[in-house]
Amino acid sequence: METMKAVRFHTYGGPEVLVYEDAPKPEPAAGEVLVKVHATSVNPVDCKGRAGHLRILSEYPLPFISGSDVSGVVESTGAGVTKWKSGDEVYGRADLWCPGAYAEYITMREGEIAYKPKKLDHIHSAAIPLAGLTAWQALFDSADLKPGQKVLIQAAAGGVGHLAIQLAKLKELYVAGTASGRNQEFLKQLGCDQPINYETTRFEDVVHDFDAVIESIGGEVRDRSWKVLKKGGILVALIGPQPSQDDAKQYGVRATIIWVQPKPDQLAEIANLADAGRVRPEIAAVFPLREAAKAQQMSETEHVRGKIVLQVV
Numbered sequence: 001m002e003t004m005k006a007v008r009f010h011t012y013g014g015p016e017v018l019v020y021e022d023a024p025k026p027e028p029a030a031g032e033v034l035v036k037v038h039a040t041s042v043n044p045v046d047c048k049g050r051a052g053h054l055r056i057l058s059e060y061p062l063p064f065i066s067g068s069d070v071s072g073v074v075e076s077t078g079a080g081v082t083k084w085k086s087g088d089e090v091y092g093r094a095d096l097w098c099p100g101a102y103a104e105y106i107t108m109r110e111g112e113i114a115y116k117p118k119k120l121d122h123i124h125s126a127a128i129p130l131a132g133l134t135a136w137q138a139l140f141d142s143a144d145l146k147p148g149q150k151v152l153i154q155a156a157a158g159g160v161g162h163l164a165i166q167l168a169k170l171k172e173l174y175v176a177g178t179a180s181g182r183n184q185e186f187l188k189q190l191g192c193d194q195p196i197n198y199e200t201t202r203f204e205d206v207v208h209d210f211d212a213v214i215e216s217i218g219g220e221v222r223d224r225s226w227k228v229l230k231k232g233g234i235l236v237a238l239i240g241p242q243p244s245q246d247d248a249k250q251y252g253v254r255a256t257i258i259w260v261q262p263k264p265d266q267l268a269e270i271a272n273l274a275d276a277g278r279v280r281p282e283i284a285a286v287f288p289l290r291e292a293a294k295a296q297q298m299s300e301t302e303h304v305r306g307k308i309v310l311q312v313v
């Protein structure tokens with residue numbers, strides 16, 4: 001059996017359960033491609049899965065390799081794959097429940113990948129898929145926002161938020177975003193029209209009659225988010241629990257929750273925007289794959305600006 005280096009967890013727990021070790025090298029089944037991973041990035045869901053917080057949804061087959069985001073090169077293809085060939089440079093977001101990208105190789109379905117941005121290296125490309133798709137789907141699929149409309153982006157300096165600001169501005173939306181004081185200048189640089197320092201200002205005091213809120217914090221932040229929406233506006237939640245339909249009704253607004261979907265057409269559009277210099281991921285830190293535990297510890301501070309990347313090659 002061929003092996004590869006990978007980071008796996010054998011039990012659920014803190015970042016210390018992540019082990020850099022040999023694991024079986026996967027082989028592409030029909031409809032799949034084998035990708036040599038050059039870089040992957042850390043998403044909060046990686047940490048939630050490792051900690052066992054997703055067991056209410058499903059159990060992982062242990063030992064399990066974390067990691068959704070991939071930027072790499074197609075090594076080989078399974079039966080029936082026509083779109084991809086060895087040597088293609090691709091990026092994408094892998095299925096949450098399949099062995100992931102904290103590894104030298106990953107198999108992905110052909111519909112989960114797109115050509116990576118040509119002008120970005122693998123480090124920057126790996127920062128985009130999950131966060132970029134989430135931002136796109138929240139703004140344009142769920143909220144269906146149109147030029148001139150107004151959106152409040154919570155956690156605007158984070159992985160999803162900083163890409164959401166950029167995509168929203170490209171669509172000519174008016175954007176307000178929340179972050180701590182140290183990230184106010186960063187939000188401005190991204191094009192945010194109304195950066196809000198949550199350490200000094202309650203966002204519901206300064207934001208009114210908005211068309212949408214992208215809500216990724218929950219708890220009292222969600223409770224306060226209803227108040228900024230105009231009648232008929234929409235709260236798009238990125239984290240559970242499901243937003244209360246009773247609350248939505250009381251405020252005369254709509255509410256939904258999304259789970260990011262693999263949409264290669266959207267990845268291709270974001271790659272074009274990146275190549276045109278119109279979308280750029282912010283990289284907070286790059287760790288070698290073997291230091292995935294340190295990278296996840298950093299992610300769990302919940303104060304990362306942009307993305308943390310794991311370099312594999």
Ligand SMILES: NC(=O)c1ccc[n+]([C@@H]2O[C@H](COP(=O)([O-])OP(=O)(O)OC[C@H]3O[C@@H](n4cnc5c(N)ncnc54)[C@H](OP(=O)(O)O)[C@@H]3O)[C@@H](O)[C@H]2O)c1
Nearest residue numbers: 044134155157158159160179180216238258259260303304
């Ligand atoms: N449903 C889905 O499909 C989906 C997809 C992607 C992500 N998510 C979820 O969405 C959440 C955000 O994801 P992410 O990748 O963007 O996370 P992230 O990168 O870890 O977010 C970090 C950011 O959160 C900000 N933050 C922390 N507390 C805040 C507060 N009270 N108000 C405003 N900003 C605050 C921090 O800014 P400061 O340092 O300035 O505080 C930091 O920049 C996570 O829970 C993730 O699991 C869901």
